[in-house]
Amino acid sequence: MRNIVVLTGAGISAESGIETFRGAGGLWEGHAVEDVATPEAFARDPGLVHQFYNLRRQQLLAGIEPNPAHVALARLEREFDGEVLVVTQNIDDLHERGGSENVIHMHGELLKSRCVSCGEVSECRHDLTVASECPRCHAVGTPRPHVVWFGEIPLRLPEIERALIAADLFIAVGTSGRVYPAAGFVRLARAHEARTIEINLEETGPGGAFQESRRGRAGEILPDLVGSILARDA
Numbered sequence: 001m002r003n004i005v006v007l008t009g010a011g012i013s014a015e016s017g018i019e020t021f022r023g024a025g026g027l028w029e030g031h032a033v034e035d036v037a038t039p040e041a042f043a044r045d046p047g048l049v050h051q052f053y054n055l056r057r058q059q060l061l062a063g064i065e066p067n068p069a070h071v072a073l074a075r076l077e078r079e080f081d082g083e084v085l086v087v088t089q090n091i092d093d094l095h096e097r098g099g100s101e102n103v104i105h106m107h108g109e110l111l112k113s114r115c116v117s118c119g120e121v122s123e124c125r126h127d128l129t130v131a132s133e134c135p136r137c138h139a140v141g142t143p144r145p146h147v148v149w150f151g152e153i154p155l156r157l158p159e160i161e162r163a164l165i166a167a168d169l170f171i172a173v174g175t176s177g178r179v180y181p182a183a184g185f186v187r188l189a190r191a192h193e194a195r196t197i198e199i200n201l202e203e204t205g206p207g208g209a210f211q212e213s214r215r216g217r218a219g220e221i222l223p224d225l226v227g228s229i230l231a232r233d234a
């Protein structure tokens with residue numbers, strides 16, 4: 001076995017204290033995430049959308065830490081004798097803080113902003129408002145969260161597809177499988193002969209997409225799974 005791709009979703013960060021999107025309490029002040037995370041919502045009420053991401057950013061910077069699931073994936077990358085790629089739908093930086101280096105944020109990053117005028121992507125650890133200024137072109141009101149909204153195209157898809165086609169093992173952790181294209185990755189990996197494993201608290205759909213399902217908390221299951229992959233690899 002040479003190539004491992006791990007797809008992660010909100011469930012892997014749940015044990016760090018970040019709410020998932022679709023779980024109980026997965027609404028933000030009565031808004032479904034689909035209502036704040038769209039270009040239309042931003043055009044209609046940029047202040048509201050900024051506020052949504054400002055709160056998430058403040059929360060991420062105020063004491064949220066990676067959990068044993070993030071740390072286990074970093075260990076896998078470090079110790080596995082082959083390629084390990086983490087493709088995350090999460091916009092937090094917990095994989096990096098847990099020690100992973102080969103990470104693709106297909107839905108963007110909360111700690112970055114992007115200027116809608118000049119395209120500059122900048123580090124962003126502060127609140128954004130309609131009065132924020134682009135650090136490069138100095139336009140006012142143009143920086144937006146560097147995140148992918150519903151109706152926008154996820155980042156680095158060609159690279160992800162190449163990795164899925166080459167994968168011997170595909171693991172999905174803490175994702176509901178409701179949002180495409182990520183939800184279709186298992187089929188692509190499987191069509192190219194990867195073994196497929198899912199880790200989730202609950203059943204994620206009609207079933208059958210994954211060869212193996214492990215039910216439970218990512219922070220408990222993943223360290224053991226990584227241990228057994230490394231033991232087999234040794």
Ligand code: OAD
Pocket residue numbers: 008009010011012014015020021022023026033034037089090107148149150173174175176177178179199200201202204216217218219
């Ligand atoms: P969801 O909130 O849809 O799903 C989270 C999944 O994690 C659920 O299936 C839970 O059962 C599972 N889960 C929760 N806690 C867990 C734990 N401790 N261990 C294991 N599993 C656990 O989140 P995503 O699938 O990531 O997109 O959502 C996908 C995308 O939809 C997000 O990236 C975001 C969202 O709207 C955009 O904003 C574009």
